[in-house]
Amino acid sequence: MNPRNDPLEAAAxxxxxxxxxxxxxxxxxxxxxxxxxxxxxxxxRALARLDAALRELQTSEQSLDAILSRRAGH
Structure with missing residues (x-):
């Protein structure tokens, strides 16, 4: 594990x-x-809030996956 990636991974x-x-x-x-x-x-308003939250969840999941994949060497 590269310690340089730990803060990035934790933030993601x-x-x-x-x-x-x-x-x-x-x-x-x-x-x-x-x-x-x-x-x-x-x-x-409730549906718009849910839609925005789902988009952020998808984006954050993609970011986290990319960081973890790089760490694993994929």
Whole structure:
């Protein structure tokens, strides 16, 4: 293991974990009860938040995979 890669790997793993938590929070928000006066805005915002969280999760996973693959020599 190259010690120079450890901070990069740790940062990528932390980003992935934050993204995972954000997806869980965003998903939970889609299951909430909208206020009656908000019409479809509540649902639209919750779905937009979930979509953004899923994109970040995908990006962070790809980054982490790339770092781990380089470390493994693939």
């Amino acid at each position: 793993l932390e980003r992935f974990m934050r993204a995972t938590r954000a997806v869980h929070a965003a998903f939970d928000a889609t299951r909430g009860e909208p206020d009656s006066g908000q019409d479809g805005r509540f649902v639209a």
